[in-house]
Amino acid sequence: MEVKRLGAIDAEHYWNLRLEALQKNPEAFITTYDEAMQRQKPIETAAERLSDDSAFTYGAYDSQQLLGVVTFIPGKHKKFGHKGEIFAMYVSPAARGKGVGRALIQACIDQAKSSSIEQIQLSVVSTNKPAKLLYEAMGFEAYGLEKKAIKLGKEHYLDEDMMVLFLDEIS
Template sequence: MEIRQLHGNDAEMYRLLRHEALRINPEAFSSSYEDEMYYEEQEYRQRLDSKFTYTFGAFDEGKLVGVVTLVPEGKVKLKHRANIFAMYVTPAKRGEGTGRYLMKMAMRKATELKGIEQIYLTVTGNNEPAKKLYSSLGFETYGVDKRAMRVGDKYYDEELMVLFL
């Protein structure tokens, strides 16, 4: 398993995995497949080449099988914070430690960035494996956003979690 930061030249692989994530686990993301289905490689290339975000990918035999994005806050009063977004591991690779490796890489990057003191994330309330992973890495739930998302006719709570570095 290779874990590395993604860049613009990884955009097509990222696009394919992102679309898979949005189709397979729509309850896990605020974006939907319908929101992004027409996004071309170029939109993802711009995301991956941004100086303000860090997206890490897990590769198994050259195939992108997992991703996570770290986004430091930009405003002066919030510069001590960063956020985790778009965490996803393809179903065939779940339970093998891929998510842990990705999260540790994002956490390591946060500690390298000047002034980051805490990392925030949200997780769907019924996603027990993800909550267990985040808790094992030191994240703590500090709140619940009731009925935060609606997919079709079903509502999902989101747990708000933080890690103090």
């Protein structure tokens, strides 16, 4: 397995995995599959986003197969420049439990350590126990709960745990 920062050349693989993520784990993402399918030129848009220097999207490849992705965004404003945030973490079901998620999160941690980032924040659906266990094993701790953070359907809500990793507290 190779973890690398994705670029425009990876846009088609990224887009296909993104669609898989939206279908298999719709509760974990803000965008719905239907919304994604309505986008004009989605691969070109993905290529532009992957080329953006203000965000770091990492992918885990096994040969030519993209197994998982994660995006790390450093704080853009002066008062938040010491923070970074993890978004859109997804590992294909066949690759789960094999260290892919850990390797992707480690890539974000390494990126943060190479800059002035002091803490990494993320949110995770409260019922996603495997993801929460991974984040806790890597040093993240819960600091809050957002009730009814995600609305699925007319009356079904999901809570999200807010988690943080203080980089000066890990080796």
